[in-house]
Amino acid sequence: MTETLQGRVRRIGAALAPALLLLLLVFIDLLPLGGGRLGSTMPLLTVVATYYFALRVPGAVPPLALFAIGLLQDALTGGPPGLGAVLLVGVHGAVVSQRRVLSRGSFVVEWAGLVVITLGAALMSWVLASAYYGAPLDPGALAIAVLLTLAIYPAAVWALARFQRRFARVA
Amino acid sequence: MNAPSGRMVRMAAPLRAAVQRSALVLLIGAALALMVIGKVDEDLARRVRLIATDVAAPLLAVLAEPVAVGRGAVAEARALLLLREENLRLAAEVERLSQWQAVARRLEQENRSYRELLNFVEEPAPSFVSARLIAEAGGPFVRAAIVASGRHDGVLRGQAVVTSDGLVGHVVEVGERASRILLLTDLNSRIPVRLESSRFRAILTGDNTETLRLLFLPGNAEIAVGERVVTSGHGGLLPPGIPIGVIGAIDDAGAVVVPFVDGERLEFVRILRFEPPRLAPGIARALGETAASGD
DSSP: OOOOHHHHHHHHHHHHHHHHHHHHHHHHHTSOOOOSSSSOOOOOHHHHHHHHHHHHSTTSSOHHHHHHHHHHHHHHHTOOTTHHHHHHHHHHHHHHHTHHHHHHSOHHHHHHHHHHHHHHHHHHHHHHHHHHHTSOOOOHHHHHHHHHHHHHHHHHHHHHHHHHHHHHHHO | OOOOOHHHHHHHHHHHHHHHHHHHHHHHHHHHHHHHHHHHOHHHHHHHHHHHHHHHHHHHHHHHHHHHHHHHHHHHHHHHHTHHHHHHHHHHHHHHHHHHHHHHHHHHHHHHHHHHHHTOOOOOOOEEEEEEEEEEEOOSSOOEEEESOOGGGTOOTTOEEEOSSSEEEEEEEEOSSOEEEEETTSTTOEEEEEETTTOOEEEEEEOSSSSEEEESOOTTOOOOTTOEEEEOOTTSSSOTTOEEEEEEEEETTEEEEEESOOGGGOSEEEEEEOOOOOOOHHHHHHHHHHHHHHO
8 A cells, every 4th residue: 555645744754753852852941931040950851851762762763863963952052062962872872771671660760760860961961061161060050950850750751751642643 | 575584583683782882882972072073173163053053043033932921921920919019119219319310410520520621532332232032051061142133233252241230241152143142150251350349350250150250359359248340341342330240258269249130031132332442543653653663
């Protein structure tokens, strides 16, 4: 049976949806929400989505797409070029290597996995950023970002699961 | 086509896993290499950032619109809730400022006569471009913002960015339609400042936190909590006298400055088109002649 053009467009759109969502999250991370004085701290939304897709929808966002999205994030935030790419590809790699353990456990295990992987990723990015700028950076903003990331995970899972169901139905 | 044998499948799975692992290692290696390249060739990294910012600016502007509406609604609701308190505060402020107005008028008159006596060359008042904030790179390692005005609107690198409260930062990258502002609080921000009353000069730096630090204060400088910090104008990039903040604390490492600008109200900013004052023609001519005779 030959696939109609509309069907093919929908299928390709559904396949690209997770990567496009991550791209949108890069932009949402940059929105001027105006919290605090001169520069608010946002949760690491792209890390949450990368963790979720790597764990629950393997292959939804290929590492090359994560690399490109990380680079775009660095270019837009003005941070060290390559740092975002290391972070996202690193999180993806860590989840893939531990998927058996993380996916068989309960939601608490999944959340604990996020805690461990996010803390590891944050530590790694802090070391790399400090090396890049040539001075140990204040870890306060990063600590807040990590705490926010961990706190929003249940809500993020709910939203991402709805999103996933929607694009799975289309595909 | 024959179905793959069980042996082939057993061999293919570890092979695929090894290829995937190698791909991840390669990508992480490439990202680390990009970090090194970005550090060595900062101009290249800046050009890439500019292209990305210019391309993303229209989308950022669209996404920032509903956020601005939401922030406006929250501010409006808060103002309504605090209407009575705000009214009382404003009445007290009007009374205090009326007294200051009389003093300011007298001082302005006095200043004018002194300037006429000394034949003082007036500094040109800077013109400005009003720009809308469309992104705030509030990442853990950077304090920057993107505004929807660029070279097309006359924005230049190094120009000061202010609000009615005081200095926000300065322009570090200028695209065709968007520019990047390095906020005062960023680790890489260095602003020449002066303490308003004691007139001591220093360098104000950010450290990615919400406060700022004073560096290179003279050893004999007497600093006090509550003293205002303003731009000194040294270096010729920023106009002198722009309010920045107030000394909030003094510790072993020096003085901590709390910026005046409130991030919650940061929606529109002014980019100052400041030209440093030129030397009076006579002095410039004399200096030119001295330089020529020295050659």
